Amino acid sequence: MPKELRIVFMGTPSFAVTVLDRIINGGHNVVSVVTAPDRPAGRGQQIRKSEVKLYAESKDLSVIQPIHLKSEGFNKELQKLNADIFIVVAFRMLPAVVWKIPPKGTINLHASLLPQYRGAAPINWAIINGEVKTGVTTFFINEVIDTGDIIKKQEVDIHEQMTAGELHDVLMNCGADLINETLKDIQNGTIRRSHQKKEMESELKPAPKIFKADCQIRWTDSIDLISNKIRGLSPYPGAWCALKNKTKDKVVSFKLFVSKKTTIKAPKGLAKTLAKGENGILFPCSDYYLLVTEFQMEGKRRMSYGEFIAGNSIEDFEIMD
Numbered sequence: 001m002p003k004e005l006r007i008v009f010m011g012t013p014s015f016a017v018t019v020l021d022r023i024i025n026g027g028h029n030v031v032s033v034v035t036a037p038d039r040p041a042g043r044g045q046q047i048r049k050s051e052v053k054l055y056a057e058s059k060d061l062s063v064i065q066p067i068h069l070k071s072e073g074f075n076k077e078l079q080k081l082n083a084d085i086f087i088v089v090a091f092r093m094l095p096a097v098v099w100k101i102p103p104k105g106t107i108n109l110h111a112s113l114l115p116q117y118r119g120a121a122p123i124n125w126a127i128i129n130g131e132v133k134t135g136v137t138t139f140f141i142n143e144v145i146d147t148g149d150i151i152k153k154q155e156v157d158i159h160e161q162m163t164a165g166e167l168h169d170v171l172m173n174c175g176a177d178l179i180n181e182t183l184k185d186i187q188n189g190t191i192r193r194s195h196q197k198k199e200m201e202s203e204l205k206p207a208p209k210i211f212k213a214d215c216q217i218r219w220t221d222s223i224d225l226i227s228n229k230i231r232g233l234s235p236y237p238g239a240w241c242a243l244k245n246k247t248k249d250k251v252v253s254f255k256l257f258v259s260k261k262t263t264i265k266a267p268k269g270l271a272k273t274l275a276k277g278e279n280g281i282l283f284p285c286s287d288y289y290l291l292v293t294e295f296q297m298e299g300k301r302r303m304s305y306g307e308f309i310a311g312n313s314i315e316d317f318e319i320m321d
Contacts, residue, residue: 002187002188002189003187004028004029004187005028005029005084005085005104005183005186005187006029006031006081006082006083006084006085007023007028007029007030007031007083007084007085007086007087007183008030008031008032008033008034008078008081008083008085008086008087008102009023009030009032009033009034009052009086009087009089010033010034010035010086010087010088010089010091010094011033011034011035011052011088011089011090011091012035012036012050012051012052012090012091013050013051013052013090014051014172015089015090015168015172015175016051016052016089016090016091017051017052017055018172018173018176019087019089019109019172019175019176019179020033020052020055020056020089021055021176022176022177022179022180023087023176023179023180023183024059026180026183028180028183030061031062031081031082031083032061032062032063032064032081032083033052033053033056033061033062033063033064034063034064034065034066034078034091035050035052035053035056035063035064035065035091036050036053036065036092037065037066037067038050038053038065053065064077064078069092069094069095069098070095070097070098074098075097075098075101078098078101079101083101083102084102084103084104085102085104085105085106085107085183085186086098086099086101086102086105086106086107087106087107087109087179087183088106088107088108088109088141089108089109089175089179093145094106094141096143099141099142104186105140105141106140106141107138107139107140107141107151107179107182108138108139108140108141108146108148109136109137109138109175109178109179110122110136110137110138110139110146111123111134111136111168111171111175112126112134112135112136112137112207113133113134113135113136113137113153113155114137114139114146114150114153114196114199115146115147115196115199115200115204116204116205117134117205117206117207118145118146118147118204118206118207119145119146119206119207119208119209120207120208120209120210121207121208121209121210122134122207123164123167123168123171124164124207124210124232124233125205125206125207125208125210125232126158126167126207126232127158127162127163127164127167127228127231127232128228128229128232128233129205129228129232130224130225130228131158132157132158133155133156133157133158134155134156134158134167134171135153135154135155135156135171135174136153136154136156136171136174136175136178137150137151137152137153137178138150138151138152138153138178138179138182139151139196140193147196148196149193149194149195149196150193150194150195150196150199151182151185151191151192151193151194152178152181152182152185153178154174154175154177154178156170156171156174161231161260162231163231163232163234163235163257163258164231164232164233164234164235164236165234165235165236210233210237212237212240215229215233215237215238215239215240216239216240216241217229217230217239217240217241217256219241219270219271219283219284219285219286219319220270220286221285221286222285222286222287223261223262223285223286223287223288223289223290224261226259226283226285226290227259227261227290230256230257230258230259230292231259234256234257234258235257238255238256238257238296239255239256240253240254240255240256241253241254241256241283241319241320242254242319242320243274243317243318243319243320244317244318244319244320245316245317246316246317246318247316248316251320252297252298252317253297253298254295254296254297254298255295255296255302256292256294256295257294257295257296257302258292258293258294259280259290259291259292259293260280260290260291260293261288261290261291262277262282262288262289262290262291263288264282264288264289265287265288265289266284266285266286266287266288266289267284270319270321271284271319272318272319272320272321273318273319274314274317274318274319275289275314276314277289277291278291279293279305279306280292280293280305281295281305281308281314283319284319292305293305295308
């Protein structure tokens with residue numbers, strides 16, 4: 001019978017919790033969990049634990065919360081654990097002094113089909129770019145982020161109306177299973193690894209961190225591009241546009257979360273006028289009108305079309321240049 005692996009798991013958000021839970025339920029031996037330090041959050045700035053720490057405590061797992069990943073104390077603490085392998089999911093970039101510790105290597109789970117969409121926001125960019133397929137990949141960490149040897153991949157379809165939030169949940173569960181399959185291969189000595197250069201069949205598409213400017217909608221774009229951007233940024237950080245409230249002579253930012261493409265032709269040129277649609281607001285793109293049904297006005301909570309028209313008039317707003 002193969003020797004049981006001693007595993008150190010590193011992660012912080014809910015995405016990582018699902019993977020850790022699947023590892024635990026798969027009967028693997030997690031000797032410790034590494035996660036972010038407790039930090040003040042929210043309006044009251046109360047100290048909050050990471051999602052991974054809360055889960056680890058519920059399972060009586062040892063928790064390590066380093067401030068500096070290169071510190072000698074953290075390094076020695078990891079070495080004392082005598083782990084065979086480190087598993088990294090949605091954590092910080094590890095220095096070589098850390099990922100080189102375990103004899104069987106350090107494995108990362110990435111939410112794309114590497115080498116495509118290397119970077120911080122692969123889920124968002126896959127949808128923004130109109131992909132119909134993506135997936136998850138397990139690979140060995142090396143000196144350059146997201147470039148290590150690939151172990152396993154699992155493909156996932158992106159449906160036409162799927163948002164980044166929905167794809168996140170699909171990939172989270174798919175990735176949890178893929179990690180368990182990867183651990184099984186490592187434990188049995190049947191692991192195969194492939195250099196990423198062998199899989200570069202087309203031009204690489206990056207997945208860099210997303211900033212506010214990346215989220216702005218330009219209504220001179222086509223309905224397909226705008227629809228993809230809204231889906232790819234929903235629910236977070238949210239695609240946005242600026243509208244002018246003509247009655248108050250004020251510019252207001254709108255975040256758009258749920259939309260539907262129509263075949264209603266939009267007027268040529270930059271149209272500023274919004275229109276009433278069935279259960280939504282019709283925004284003119286460069287070719288067709290886009291029906292938006294859920295959005296959030298600056299300073300307000302997220303709301304449906306019905307909630308919006310209960311206190312506002314569509315005629316009061318127009319698109320800014």
